[in-house]
Amino acid sequence: MAAIGVHFGYTCACVAIFKDGRAEVVANDAGDRVTPAVVAYRDTEQIVGIAAKHGRVRNAANTVVKVKQVLGRSFKDPEVQKHKAESKCPLINKGEQPFYEMTGETSRHVAPQDIARLILHKMKETAQSALGAVVTEAVITVPFEFAHAQKVALREAAEAAGFRVLRLIHEPAAALLAYGIGQDCPSGKSHVLVYKLGGTSLSVTVLQVNGGMFRVLNTHTDHSIGGESFTAALAQHLAAEFKRSFKQDVSGNARAMLKLMNGADMAKHSLSTLGSANCFVDSLHDGMDFDCNVSRARFELLCSSLFNKSVQPIKILLEMTGLTTSDINQVVLCGGSARIPRLQQMIKDLFADSVTVEACASDILLREVDESGAVVFSVLLPSGTPLPARRHHILSGPGHLPSLCLELYHKSTQQPERLAKVQLLHLITHYKES
Template identity: 60%
Template structure:
């Protein structure tokens, strides 16, 4: 029996099929193994993939890109606000839900994702020559319950039978059989995913076939598109130097340069130089420019530095050294860049760098292998019974006040904590207070706690006032497998107690 693994990224989507004990990525109708996650709307027709992307210059306001960034999010969400500000498609809110406004019609992000999933399903079924709907889809580690639900609903609406959602780093490990081929012993694996719009780094402890996330971080300020933009800016400078025209303020011209820069960037991963030619870039002038790999590396040197510093920062957060990492898995199309691979090798000189599977195909292959496991057809590669451990997606923190009266935050559930989990925390407050307020926050990074990250507070009232002493409030926090959080606060002296339950904390 066959099954499908689908990875929907911000910029691209990819499908792999599992059949006869192996997983392979399948090519779409254009012959490409990766499909742009771009949907264009025109004259009651929806076009998905390369054709939509190529025609975007002429149909900018009706072409949806990066839909994954807004899935399951609502107005007021910082990520959604950033997306809306950058979107060339008009986005409006109706009934507390965000929708694209296209030719006077409202189209939900879920409907756009459904079209992309439908394309992936069609691609997989064409390769298999049969109707196969059993699918495992991948989700980023930092996706909350709403984002997961929206992604799952879009896949189901496309006619897929979702067997399971699997975190992207776990899928990457499965693709290489890590922890399965030699189940005994403990090792640390760093999964480095440089996708189109973000950089995600995760350190996973593999112990007897069980994966445990030690630390993870996603940086939305850097992705493959940043390298493309840097190269496009260089091309604009070269055009200005040759023709004395500044096109950086012309959206149409810059879109053409972005398309040319992206093609050149891909070429430079395998060739020493690439030619950038744009027909009628501006005022009828054609533009032709050759870019060497050395020039590209110089243009993007600051970006490379940022990509490597992110690894060092994560290791520091996890309390690990480079020597503590045993393997590095590369994911995401932009991790193909030779200079980046070289810098990672220099950081981990004694570590095996796994890139034999094309980085933009690793995650869907892992998802397809997982689908094969769930169908019970992979007796030789992996055990049929697989333990799935849900983890908290974000850091959960308690707000307290230090001796100087300054706010301080203490992490009670670090992101990646296996669920269910229970924590105890003693909150101290001045005895002169008759009430104590406990506030809970969530954050992707404990150093970046924002006021809008507060998701719950519990107030213990009518406490006995005592001068010169302290109230000791015992807080017990229990997070269940579904992400719900139960909090109990008890005054140690009087036994006075308050409790709340937050449906989905993370």
């Protein structure tokens, strides 16, 4: 059985298989291609995914979200302290390591690696259900800025989930591999920008692709903005609408706002494909139900400042790298929030001045004569090679040649057609006497 690819994000996880020459993200048991990276603990069971996310309203103290933020970090790490302040599930210090404290009939302490193991095991089950066979080997993506300790912790969690980890690869490189970028052209340099807007962070990376090899030129990550920022803006709008309709302010009610966040999140997803979305919350406050319709135009207006903040890192990174938008050959969008139409349009407008890169429409051939006198054609520039291009080709022949004539052809449907004839005079030849 071939290996699978696993993406373990801050808010969601997904698994992909290679099918019919392309990477295909498979659906889970709920029919969704992404699974919330949420784990809820109850007295006798652990719940992973969408059910855990929806049950967070009633079981917030025993529900873990964004475990990737603390995975492989010490308790004193600033990111862990930030997570501790935001988490509804208590985080404690145990041997200078962060542990979640679960309450119930019996209290217990759970390590972040155990939370990650449950999520990764869910991914393993999803892949096995899709393939109808046991899956053990996996390639797992990691952020470019992941430290060694974080990579070790993720690998250990995956192994505990039953995977044999073949490799950890950086997320930008995984995005290029998923779309086959750089794999079909063996020569010629190009630049690709990978834009990833996930649930809690935005990362922009510029890579140079050359002969199937990827080189990261520069990367920028902003943890102050993510998909949840757009959800929160919409939830605040819904709270204001509820106050206007019912004269009740729920902005300070944690449970009510969590309900609105869930409703806003579903509405946000719908607005990526529809012009309007209905948000209904059952018993939002004092038994009152809330029903509100939000148009895509209203959503875009509410989040206008967030959209501007989301595209600004592209300009900053290109300036840091010494490139312009016209130097970027392709842009790859990743992350659930990159599906927002307004954001996609702003990125398109940013690269509107990008020129089409000149490339060989067909193979460029050099006509030669072999030792037997037969005509042969050597490929100098394969089809698709970005131009201008430089190639080295060794010619052989008898010594003391006063001149040389080179004929360049291109491959057509019938037979090679001549493009140019180059006459080289006053050659300096090098030869060995036998």
